[in-house]
Amino acid sequence: MEQDRVQRYVKSLERTIENNHRYLKESIEDFQEMCRMASPEKRMPAGIANDIREMYKEIRNRLTEIKAIEQLLQGKYRQYYRRDALRDKEIMEFGFITKNCYSKFEYTMVQIEAIRRLKEQAPRVDHPRESLKWFRSEENQVAFTKDLRILTELDYQPTPEEVGGKERETTGSRALTLFLINGDSASLDHLQSQIQLREHDIIERYDKEEVRGVLAHLRKVDPLVLEKKFQQFIESKGLVKLKCIFLQIHSSNDLEADLLKLIKTTLQGMTEGELRTLSI
Numbered sequence: 001m002e003q004d005r006v007q008r009y010v011k012s013l014e015r016t017i018e019n020n021h022r023y024l025k026e027s028i029e030d031f032q033e034m035c036r037m038a039s040p041e042k043r044m045p046a047g048i049a050n051d052i053r054e055m056y057k058e059i060r061n062r063l064t065e066i067k068a069i070e071q072l073l074q075g076k077y078r079q080y081y082r083r084d085a086l087r088d089k090e091i092m093e094f095g096f097i098t099k100n101c102y103s104k105f106e107y108t109m110v111q112i113e114a115i116r117r118l119k120e121q122a123p124r125v126d127h128p129r130e131s132l133k134w135f136r137s138e139e140n141q142v143a144f145t146k147d148l149r150i151l152t153e154l155d156y157q158p159t160p161e162e163v164g165g166k167e168r169e170t171t172g173s174r175a176l177t178l179f180l181i182n183g184d185s186a187s188l189d190h191l192q193s194q195i196q197l198r199e200h201d202i203i204e205r206y207d208k209e210e211v212r213g214v215l216a217h218l219r220k221v222d223p224l225v226l227e228k229k230f231q232q233f234i235e236s237k238g239l240v241k242l243k244c245i246f247l248q249i250h251s252s253n254d255l256e257a258d259l260l261k262l263i264k265t266t267l268q269g270m271t272e273g274e275l276r277t278l279s280i
């Protein structure tokens with residue numbers, strides 16, 4: 001009798017997982033489509049941002065419930081539970097897709113808010129000085145200038161997930177990190193084939209012996225932590241002869257210094273395999 005009761009209980013838990021799985025399967029495509037509507041270049045339908053946030057919250061709740069039930073079934077009721085490997089894989093993929101889409105949506109909302117403030121306040125924001133042409137590619141240089149405008153103008157607000165919890169620090173938390181990697185052509189070829197940056201970061205083969213790039217940060221980043229990550233990557237790929245320089249930019253004022261001259265002088269004094277963060 002007790003065994004029958006337990007089996008019925010396990011079945012009810014499995015039905016809950018199945019119902020949530022069905023909801024996710026039916027909702028993920030709609031969620032992706034809604035997130036695609038968020039664009040700095042196009043006008044979003046009224047209320048779509050709130051709809052996206054509410055749907056994201058519901059999807060995350062369903063994923064959390066599935067995880068909690070599966071932990072219970074695989075623990076206390078292991079003998080009565082038979083895992084569905086295909087379903088588990090789909091649920092894991094749904095979680096990845098949701099997180100990725102929402103991350104892009106959040107970044108797009110940052111851009112939209114920056115553009116709105118620029119239009120309302122119409123402040124004069126200086127472009128990077130002509131002497132600091134960080135990229136040869138005009139497309140990359142425009143993207144860099146756009147990131148700098150957002151950096152200067154936006155008072156970044158916490159996401160709904162952060163409200164009610166520990167809100168992220170906003171004052172002075174945003175930054176761009178300029179990086180330059182110098183070395184032999186073969187090592188840089190290998191570096192470019194292996195390195196993986198985020199969607200909104202920029203990297204360019206500036207010339208035969210130099211790679212330049214920009215990392216965009218929405219949260220405060222410790223330069224030493226960033227430097228260590230690059231060092232671990234470079235060492236893991238056997239690129240121990242490369243020289244790396246990092247410069248953290250918090251506003252357009254940081255670009256007033258003659259950075260290219262500073263970088264050139266610094267490179268001359270560096271040894272192979274050395275990484276260095278410059279203070280501006």
